Amino acid sequence: MAKSGLALKALQWFIRGIQFLSCAVVLALFSYFLAIASRNNIGIPTWSKAVEGISGIGVLYTLLGLLLLCCVAGHPFASGIAIILDIAFVGAFIYVAQANRGGASSCTGTVNTVFGTRPASDSLGSGLPNFHQLCQIHKAVLAVSIIAIAFFLLSAFMEVILVRHRRKESRFGPSPANNYTSGYGRRGGFFGRFRRRKGSEEQVMNPNVLPEHTHPDQVRPSYTTEGTNGAHYNKYGDSGFQHDGQVAYPDRTSYPSTGQSNYGYVR
Structure with missing residues (x-):
């Protein structure tokens, strides 16, 4: 069971890594937009600053998740907070994808960018990208946002699995049911009745297992001997x-x- 727990942590680490890269890409591209606007005194809409903030917070959150995954993975309190934040980032990146919907076009003709709606051949100025290139940047942000949405949903699901795995590990510790190794023991409850009984098989496989002693209430009185x-x-x-x-x-x-x-x- 230690191997399965390590595999789950490695999978969640991979998911958090993809989230970190997605947030970092969005942050870098919109930082580029803001830098162009600041140097050339070009006005930009408020939603672009919101996207910048969402991606920046996402970078910090995913980086913290990568660092703490090795020590708090599966803890109910930490995983509960992570699930709430993951669902919140799903909604946040849906907003990011909707804000960059202009990148869903073919980026030809008239395009819609953070700097306004202009023909694709127009340019912001000397040495600056044209609107076709700006549309391509929006297309990249849209694609990365969709990837981030999928992986934030997946990480929330993985947090639930990690919590359940940790609880089972603490519930079924070393015992005769699992040969004194860490892992699951025999399950009870509703689903336990569907599991095949293995008591007799374990006795056959393990010659050191002693048969169960007869209890006094299992002895039938004898009626043939007067002294019994x-x-x-x-x-x-x-x-x-x-x-x-x-x-x-x-x-x-x-x-x-x-x-x-x-x-x-x-x-």
């Missing part, structure tokens, strides 16, 4: 108590064989 369990049953169905080789019947007042009454002894 101190009780005797005669042909009339009465029980007596053995005493010095004789059997006493305190419950009957008389017996046909002896004629004795009350507490008589019959050989």
Whole structure:
């Protein structure tokens, strides 16, 4: 089970890495937009600053997730916070993809960019990209945003799996059910009844397993020996108590064989 836990952590680390790269790409491209606007005194819409902020926070969050994954993976509190943030970033990058929907076009003719709607052949100025190139940048941001949405959904699902795996590890520790190794033991509950019973097979495979002892309540009283369990049953169905080789019947007042009454002894 240690190997499975390590594999789950490695998979989540890979997912967080893709998220980090996606956020970093969006941050770098929109930082380029903001740098062009700042150097050339070009106005840009407010939503571009929002995209810059979302991608920047995403970089910090995914980087922190990569660093803490080795020590807090599967902890219910940490995973709960991560799931909430993952779902929040799904919504945030849906907004980023919608804001860069202009990149879904063929980037020919009239294009819609962060600097306005212009013909693709127009340029922002000398030494600056034209609107066709700006449209291509929006196309890249749109594609990366869709990838980020998919991987944030996947990471939220993986956090649930990590929590369940950690709880099972703590619930089923070393015991005879798992040969004193870390991992799962026998499951109970509703689904446990569908699991095949392996008790007899384990005894066959392990010659050191001793058979289960008989409990006192599993012993059937013998009715053929008078000395067994101190009780005797005669042909009339009465029980007596053995005493010095004789059997006493305190419950009957008389017996046909002896004629004795009350507490008589019959050989």
